[in-house]
Amino acid sequence: MDDDHCYLAVRSGDARFDGVIFVGVTSTGIYCRPSCPAVAPKRENTVFFPSAAAAQGAGFRACKRCRPDATPGSPEWNARADAVGRAMRMIADGAVDRDGVAGLSAALGYSERQLQRLLTAELGAGPLALARAQRAQTARVLLETTDLSMADTAFAAGFASIRQFNETIREVFARTPTELRARSAHRDGSARLDTVGHPDGGPLAGTISLRLPYRAPCDLGHTFGFLGARAVPGVEEVTPDGYRRVLRLPHGTGIAELAPGDGPGYVRCRLRLEELRDLGTAVQRCRRLLDLDADPQAVAEVLGTDTLVAPLVAAAPGLRSPGHVDPAELAVRAIVGQQVSVAAARTVAGRLVERYGKPLTVPIGGPSGGLTHVFPLVETLAEADPQELPMPRGRARALVALSTALASGDIDLGPGADRDESAERLRALPGIGPWTADYIRMRALGDPDVFLHTDLGVRQALERLGHPGDGHSAATTARAWRPWRSYASHHLWASNSRAAPSPPRTRPRSAHRRTPHPTTKDTR
Template sequence: MHEDVERCVRAVQSKDARFDGWFFTGVVTTGIYCRPSCPVVPPKPENMRFYPSAAAAQQAGFRACKRCRPDASPGSPQWNERADVVARAMRLIADGIVDREGVPGLASRLGYSTRQIERQLQAELGAGPLALARAQRAQTARLLIETSALPMSDVAFAAGFASIRAFNDTVREVFALTPTELRDRVARGHPASRRAAASAVQPSTEAAVPEVTLALRLPFRAPLFPDNLFGHLAATAVPGVEEWRDGAYRRTLRLPNGYGIVALRPHPDHVQCTLSLTDLRDLTIAISRCRRMLDLDADPVAVDDLLRTDPVLAPLVDKAPGRRVPHTVDAAEFAVRAVLGQQVSTAAARTHAARLVTAHGEQIVDPGGGLTHLFPDPAALADLDPETLAFPKTRRTTLTSLVAALAAGEIDLGVGSDWIEARSQLAELPGVGPWTIETIAMRALGDPDAFIPGDLGVKIAADGLGLPTTPAALTRRAAAWRPWRAYAVQYLWATGDHAINRLPA
């Protein structure tokens, strides 16, 4: 979009928040870059320069605006909508792959050479993978500087910088302030109650305890209808791993350097996020996974505008616009849960999952609630005895085959996976049919066009709305909803009286 200068100028002049994250505006007279909705008086069009990413604006010599904080805007919806190599690379960078494995690791996961990846990212985003990862580190550093009382050395370490010098230089270059000046500025401008202090907890001899707790605000593009999003997560919550407590959805997170516990509470203009981590290096990854789970980088206006063109869906969209697709923080976990949920009720699926968690999950300590375990990863389930599973033999075979394939790396369901290839790999497993494949594609892979015409809830909704009810006929009818069929499913489900459609009391 940044190449459409006229459209970008109109968005900036109207302060249109819908385009935050789509592009960034550099102002040549001030040397700063902003998000389109920046509250300051818009610059003259001839003084505007448009960039596809914050990293590109930083490479061009612009520093981040202190008013609109462009680095904290919602991410571009393109990276969750598209399945090409650039989108897959951006999802992997957001998940911290470059910080953990470097550019060669990123290229290896995508099946390209480092030169090919750098060339494609540079061509589309104006910055290579190292610059994009650096911009992400800068955002994490600012977040920790402004919302915690951590020593600067700990902030640098947690944000992923290799040295204190690199941390100081990057913060000064991006924000035109030293780390100390940035913290002092926030302390002067905001009451102490608005700053979330990092709180250490007493260590435990039984299990690792989260060492630090941070309170954050996760932005999103309006509108956002939280009922089906949080209602679905709460209604399908696995005891011990997830819970609804005090108006917030809470769950455990398996992270590269430890584990975390997150509490997510919806507000009209943001989602309140309270993160407790055993290792601060996982902060960026945890935030990215929570945003992905809640589908916060979606473009609800584009989705709803298309679905409104169908006279059957239009009343549903108008009644509650901004529905999101509830995703997951762990694709392998969700794939296992999808198999457990085959042809059984929501309650039965939770019971089966809870038994797996109790028998094979890693125990954790939750000082603030009732969470007890991490969901077992494929390696922990690899030696699962099928005879201990209280469901039919065919489904036992399906589950053990899936776990074995995931543990061996034969199926890639990660954030950088190829959606078409993943579907093909899943289809080769015994007992994995279209419903399971598309459910995993919708909620684990994040494909916005995944569609489950054979789902019972979709069939009931289709029948009530006068739509075809056979999978083939409904798929043909749903062609007009592409590429947003996963969102159409949310509106169809909403016609039923089910706990997934409402916030818990």
């Protein structure tokens, strides 16, 4: 988009571009999101930035009315597989705060100077500035929703010093931290800090409530249903309002409770963290889980014009492609669920959790405790005896091989992973065929353009629509759905649940596949 097109988005108040572009108003020195409710500035008084960090670096302060730093993330970083896209996903996950720019550069295979040049050319800011903008947003959440001391807030948000914290808050929000807290309209008493679950004086537990914005429409009912149907006992559970699960975070354990908002445009998120330093990372992982940074309009513009899937898109507007909070966990569960029903996969995964998972200090969820464990580490599963795992021996050996590769770093499924390389290495492991590798790529790596053309559920949905269900024909047809084929897969799966039950079918076997393809009741 050139500046003239950006200004048209501002004049129309188009919320689709929130988080994609930021408008700086030279006459006031503030920057806004395109949908800011204030009167649109004159064209000659506007400059445009590709990131909040770039606007802050140019000396603009965040608008107090539209809060541009709290927009949904750009959907571009979900789709892009180049170094900049991978870097942005890692920065959002807190890589700079944990490992510094040197660690981020090394993980991407670039020098610090090369990475600085790449990010500055495309985003107008380097990795430190991008991470600083994220820390400022995390600090504001803590200031506005908790009674945490200023010093604890600074270090929990990832700042290295109180001075750096104070200077950043003043520069970004044009207020001191004390003023920002005093004027907050979001402290409703729902957020608090406590030590419940740590009677031995262990790490401080923080409970924080916040809103996760998204671009409308968003079919949250389908997303929560999808996750709830696959909830692993002890790690996940469905609640009366939504869904919650245990999180493994860089500095400790967390609990995430997610539910539809009281109004449109956001998801209610309640996080309980052992270490408040994990707040930013926990938020980003919850956003990836629910695919909240997606642009449903962009998806509909492609899929909604195809005569085959357009009726499905119209029947379920805003359908998302759920990701995952822990790519390694998702990969293990994909192996566990091969050739078994959803219920059976949940049972087997629950047994793995009970035997190899780390128990929580205090179970969460009533007297019986619906959440009891953290999902097992791949390092633990790599040392397991395949004969003792509750599954067929071939699948058990595949699970141990996968866990070994993940634990050793031979396969990277993190936010900065090269998707093509990771998928290729997955397919090279014994017991992992194309379907499993692609499913892991879709959900663990968050690739929006994966089409599971051999999946039985996809084939049944296509046949119901009058299309040949064979894999070759399906793959050929799906080329027109790029770059949103993951969403097409979800629309086809969703159409099966809306259709009347069909009689059981016998699936033909292929002599050329190394592992059987999953059935419609696999762990999708």
